[in-house]
Each structure stands twice: as C-alpha cells, then as structure tokens.
Amino acid sequence: MSDILPDTSQGTPAYVSDYLSKLTALLAAIDTTQVAATVELLLDCWQNNRRLVFCGNGGSGSTSTHMVCDFQKNIWLDGGKPFEVVSLTDSPALLLAWGNDTDFTNVFAGQARTWLRKDDVLIAISGSGNSQNVLEAVKVAKEVGATTVGLCGYGGGKLAGVSDIALVADLRNMQLVEDVHMVLCHVLFSALRDRIKGLLAA
Template identity: 30%
Template sequence: MKTWLQSYIAAQHRALDSVPLEGVIKATEIVCKAWENDQQIFAIGNGGSAANASHFATDLGKGSSDAVGHRFRVQSLTDNVAWITALGNDYSYEDIFLRQLQNFARAGDVLITASVSGSSPNLVKAFNWANEHGLHTIAMVGAKQGTLAGIAEHVIVVDDTHYGRVEDVHMHIFHMICYSFMEKIPA
C-alpha cells in the first residue's frame, strides 16, 4: 500500500507540474475582464467536474468577491437538479447546459469547464452554442484533449488521463484563479 501511495503522489506531482502557467494566467485574465465588465461567468462539468464547477462558483462568488469588493456574477449550471432533470427528460441530456445558457448567457460572458475526456456531448454542445453567441470559452481538459480542445477559445491541458488526478489538478487551477483575486495578485 505504501509503495502504491508513493507512486500515486509522484504521479499527482507530475500532473500538477504539467499545468501550463501561461494558460492559467490567460484564463485568469479572461475571468478578470468579465468581472471588470460585469459579465457573467458560467461553470459546467459532469461528475467530479460538476462538483469542481460548483466549488469554483462558490469560491469566486463568495471569497473572491469579498476580497475585491465588487461581486463576481458567477454561477454553476450544475446545481439546479430540478431544472437539469427536466431538460434531460424533456429534451435530451446533451441539452442540460445549452438550454440554461440560452436563458442566461449574453455575448461577452464566459463559459468555463473542466473535463477529463474533453468530449462530453453536453459540454461540446454548450461550447458550440457559446462560440456562436459571442461568449468567451475556456476548457480545462486531460491529456486526451477531446473535442473541446479544438473548439474552445482557450484550452488548458493537464498531461494525464487518470480521472482522479486530472480532476484534482483542475480544482487546483480553479483555486489558483480564485485565490489570485482573494490574495490580490496583480495581473
């Protein structure tokens, strides 16, 4: 067990070390510009990445907003179970984020996701719609990159395919974005 744990931790370090810092800086700049222009930021994801999207919206909406004194307009589209299940049931699961964006999103807003595979149909459909409607799009993906890497305006690739490790690193990136505001780091 100890050897396995040491190997797991070493692999986690390699995954975290693969994060392109310039990519995190660019994502933070996009979020900052949305904040400055009072645009909305939408976070989406599936499974563990849905939890990460929710966590990101909480940290940005509360902690970052408290630190800078001007509120972030951020929401995770993963949190309204009644709406998600109605959309999935009445339309299709592929539409659960797209149809929420149709209600809320405007040109200049930001859509951000974390996806290990980068190919979840509901994320791809939402990103295609966002691109067509003038939103800024940020996709954090794993080493397979998937469809999102080819359609997102800005992509951050974590060089690993292990779901747990990549999801953990995506949460690191979400925290770096939020804490750059909480700790008032100049751009």
C-alpha cells in the same frame, strides 16, 4: 501506539508516493502561460460586469459548484463588487427537465442560452474532454460570443480543440485529472482574488 491508528512505521506506501508523483508531474506540465491568460480573462470579466459560468459532469460538476462558492462569495467578502458566477449543475430540477423533455446532451446548453451573453466566460470542465453535453454548452457560448476555457484531460479530447483557452491534464486517469482541475481552479481563484485586492487597495 493506539489500537485504532494504522501502523505507519514502514514508511510511505508505494501507492501513495506513486499517485502523488503522477499528480506533481501533471501539474508541472500545465501550460502556465494559458493559466496566466485565464486570470487576465477573469479579471476583465469581473471588471466589466460579465458573467462567469461553469459546467461539468460528475466530479467536474462538483468542482463547478465549488467554484461558485469561491468566486462569488469570497470576492464579495473581500469588498469587491458582486461577481455573477453560476454553475449549470446546480438545479437538479432543471437538469432533469432539460434531459427529460429534450435530450441529455442539452442539459447544459439549454441553461447556457439563458445565462451566457457576449463577452461572458464559460469554464467547461471535462475529464475525457468528450462529453457531448459539455461540448453543446461550448457551442452555445460560441454562438453568443462568450469566451470559453476548457479544463480537459485524456489528451484534451474534443473540448481542447473547440475552447479558446485549453488547460489540459494529459493522462487517462479520471481521478488525477479531476485533482489537477481542482488545483487549477484554486490557482485561478487565488490569483484573481489577489489582483482584485491589489486594485481595491490602490
């Protein structure tokens, strides 16, 4: 055996199996009817030239940025018409200016007022479900008549209560909640992609 590779002869460490079994249980508990409803919403959004907007803090901010790559680029590469997908996390200058000139709770809401229109979709991601800047973005979405999907954890928090559709990873563990949200985003993207491919092939 190599000197640098770890000795795995003792089998899977308990911390690995414990983490993975919690992740599996969280995923199994997701309300799949709400996932399916979100896929239909996203298909309608793309078909009717609406915008899809993401926001979130920290790890959820990275998920938001990641999803712009998946939804915007891949649907175009598959031959679909452009899907206007943006993340409110992607301009550090704008985030800093909104925070500095007004208040940090406005960093997403300020931008949401620019991007969101009636019948657009906002996917708001918050592990705690209680980040005020995310909740303010949802408030703007409601004002303009956009539909909101909340990806929440920790019992859902306030975000679950104010979102049109709430997908909740119900555990007080930020890493596991963020993992579930990433999987859910990939499920949503993969399902949408398949639906669009089917339409393009018909």
